[in-house]
Amino acid sequence: MILQLLPEFAALGALLILFIVTLGNNVSDRTARWITLLLSAVVTVAAIMAQSQSGLLFSESYKLDSYSQFFKILMAAGLFANALLGWPLRSVPSVQRSEYYFLFFAAGLGMMLLASAYSFLVLYVSMELLSYSLYTMVGMRRARTESIESSIKYIIIGATASAIGLFGVSYIYGATGSLNFGDLMNMLKGTSTPSALLMPGLVMVLSSFLFKLAAFPFHAWAPDAYETASSPVAMFLASVSKLAGIAFLFRLVTMVKPYMPEFEIVIGILALVTMTFGNLVAFRQKSVKRLFAYSSIAQAGYLMLGMIGFGDSAPVAVVFYSAIYLLMNLVVFAVVLELERQGEDPTLSDFQGLYKRNALIAMALLVSLFSLAGVPPLAGFFGKWLLFSSAAEGGHIWFVAIAILNSVLSLYYYLFLVKAAYFGDVPAQAAPLDKGGPRLAILLTTIAIALLGIYPRVLTEYLSGLNLPGSLLP
Numbered sequence: 001m002i003l004q005l006l007p008e009f010a011a012l013g014a015l016l017i018l019f020i021v022t023l024g025n026n027v028s029d030r031t032a033r034w035i036t037l038l039l040s041a042v043v044t045v046a047a048i049m050a051q052s053q054s055g056l057l058f059s060e061s062y063k064l065d066s067y068s069q070f071f072k073i074l075m076a077a078g079l080f081a082n083a084l085l086g087w088p089l090r091s092v093p094s095v096q097r098s099e100y101y102f103l104f105f106a107a108g109l110g111m112m113l114l115a116s117a118y119s120f121l122v123l124y125v126s127m128e129l130l131s132y133s134l135y136t137m138v139g140m141r142r143a144r145t146e147s148i149e150s151s152i153k154y155i156i157i158g159a160t161a162s163a164i165g166l167f168g169v170s171y172i173y174g175a176t177g178s179l180n181f182g183d184l185m186n187m188l189k190g191t192s193t194p195s196a197l198l199m200p201g202l203v204m205v206l207s208s209f210l211f212k213l214a215a216f217p218f219h220a221w222a223p224d225a226y227e228t229a230s231s232p233v234a235m236f237l238a239s240v241s242k243l244a245g246i247a248f249l250f251r252l253v254t255m256v257k258p259y260m261p262e263f264e265i266v267i268g269i270l271a272l273v274t275m276t277f278g279n280l281v282a283f284r285q286k287s288v289k290r291l292f293a294y295s296s297i298a299q300a301g302y303l304m305l306g307m308i309g310f311g312d313s314a315p316v317a318v319v320f321y322s323a324i325y326l327l328m329n330l331v332v333f334a335v336v337l338e339l340e341r342q343g344e345d346p347t348l349s350d351f352q353g354l355y356k357r358n359a360l361i362a363m364a365l366l367v368s369l370f371s372l373a374g375v376p377p378l379a380g381f382f383g384k385w386l387l388f389s390s391a392a393e394g395g396h397i398w399f400v401a402i403a404i405l406n407s408v409l410s411l412y413y414y415l416f417l418v419k420a421a422y423f424g425d426v427p428a429q430a431a432p433l434d435k436g437g438p439r440l441a442i443l444l445t446t447i448a449i450a451l452l453g454i455y456p457r458v459l460t461e462y463l464s465g466l467n468l469p470g471s472l473l474p
Contacts, residue, residue, distance in 0.1 A: 168208070332372070
């Protein structure tokens with residue numbers, strides 16, 4: 001069992017070590033950061049070692065399979081990348097930086113538990129562990145009172161989403177007599193007319209995960225949280241924390257949609273509304289972090305569309321795009337952090353003349369933004385092609401047509417940033433960018449985005465070999 005749960009044990013161990021670190025008053029934030037880097041590397045190695053482990057544990061409430069184990073690798077790698085790129089924590093008070101890293105691993109453990117949750121009870125506990133860690137991290141930027149306001153808003157909306165989800169679980173328990181997903185599946189297989197309580201229960205549980213993805217209409221917390229939180233926290237919210245919501249939601253959709261086709265239509269319509277809303281509102285944003293918040297809302301819509309795709313192709317499409325999504329957002333927010341070093345949160349004018357100030361950072365921004373928009377031959381293009389073709393194979397042609405229009409629409413506001421970076425004049429008050437910083441990590445991540453667009457088979461063939469459809473369906 002130790003090897004099966006090695007990533008979870010590693011994350012728990014890291015959490016306990018950081019807890020001990022927070023008790024000491026003499027530990028500098030630089031030391032805490034290096035400890036976090038080391039521990040997140042250990043968690044990543046543990047996740048890789050446990051990739052082949054499988055089983056149903058704890059009265060069949062916790063499922064280990066290739067799908068959940070691969071997501072844990074992504075999450076662990078995301079933790080390491082966030083610790084590496086999300087530095088320095090300028091806007092987090094120095095006395096709280098150890099606590100920040102403690103919450104960092106608490107959220108990481110919650111995400112891993114969520115990826116393997118096979119019972120609504122485990123689901124709720126892991127979701128709350130993740131949520132309360134994120135609520136606190138958002139409110140750590142004490143220099144801006146709006147940060148506290150956003151944190152409270154995030155808590156209120158999150159608590160409402162949790163209450164709705166719990167109410168839905170009570171309906172599902174009333175319909176099935178069990179909290180285990182296996183019993184839910186057996187009931188769906190054994191009857192052509194599911195209980196009338198089941199559909200509303202599933203929709204309410206779905207609602208609580210739309211909150212995690214910041215999907216419409218549960219997106220209201222995201223723009224304020226991204227804008228007022230410190231940039232490393234915004235990076236964490238936009239990149240690795242989204243993986244937990246994707247991992248669980250896709251498992252739920254895959255289990256239910258063969259037996260309840262109307263559930264698939266609900267997801268499809270929400271996907272279209274989410275991507276359209278996110279792209280249209282992003283046009284009007286002056287704050288770059290707020291723009292990326294709406295961009296992430298739109299990206300959640302693309303992923304949800306892939307979830308209703310055709311049988312065997314949908315898992316590869318969703319997992320591939322999840323990995324790409326992580327890389328693209330890491331680079332984008334790493335650039336935001338580079339510019340933030342000269343002052344407050346960067347605005348569009350801060351990107352003026354970025355190419356003349358640092359060609360590498362400008363190139364990384366260009367590649368990641370074009371990839372987010374789905375410009376070939378970058379990885380984002382191939383990821384969207386997989387999502388859209390899977391949805392088209394599933395018969396959702398009109399949904400795909402609207403998604404393609406949305407993708408073109410998003411290119412327009414990404415081009416504003418590219419234009420400013422490459423064709424704008426350097427502002428007179430702009431200070432030179434620091435020569436330090438994780439430039440090599442930004443470069444390698446950018447190269448990965450380009451290579452996975454040119455040679456996507458490296459990842460798609462690996463994912464196909466994991467038999468993801470067999471993992472998702474019992």
